[in-house]
Amino acid sequence: MSNIQSRLDEILTKLRQRDFRITPQRIAILKIFLQSQDHPGIEQVYEEVKVNFPTTSLATVYKTVSLLKDIGEILEIGFTDGGKRYDGNKPYPHPHLICTQCKKISDPQVNLPDQMTTEIANASGFRIDSHQVTFFGVCPSCQKK
Template identity: 35%
Template sequence: MENNNNHEEVISDLRRIVKQKGLKYTEQREIVLSILLHADGHLTAEEIYNQIKKEYPKSNVGIATVYRALSFLEEVDLIASINFGTEGKKYESNMKSHHDHLICTECNAIIEFIDEEIEKRQDKIAKANKFKITSHSMQLYGICENCQK
């Protein structure tokens, strides 16, 4: 139940942000955000589009609308993305607690991890340099176990 309440809060945040920016609230943005809030992993725009067609068959959401919604949601910091260069981006909601990523350069698999030692070390480095970290993102690239075989 708590998770659904959090999802409702994020949808409320979306409504508030749209109103503050003087924009029209659209169901399409809410649908895209909702899919990412319920996703287990990171999704491409195409995967989101396919899921919309399956879960919201009566909605009139085209792929271009999905891209526009993703761009807006990322701009207002409700979602985050990992860029795969020419292969595009994968998206996730910002609802999850902080984590970092291991990204396979062969199959684009994404492994999330949390390492308290890394977090402490970053804080120590920032403090030593009289620097206040407001956010960070760590992405380590390499080859996953499956692709090494």
């Protein structure tokens, strides 16, 4: 929990330095992203925030997500169907495993993207600023069904 609190404090400091308002709703949204291992979507975050802040609008969640993306504190994961989910625990490029059946998103602990990024940059001459590597398949839970 202390890691979550220290990261929350860092993000709040970053927001204050840029003169963004710190509201209870914004803090609640931040906490949901920092505590979630599920890579939540905006609708899921909205439903969770409404429990304690029933007057919070969906627009507030969208604006906060946009702000957090802009300052590099959450990572957006896009789906081919246009849906989006967010990673607030690791807001930097890293691979994701997505189950095509239950839509669960996992973070494997591998260094492949770093090695691959270097190799691609060397072979192509590109200066790679960011990347996103996503693997699709069926998770162990769905395989057992």
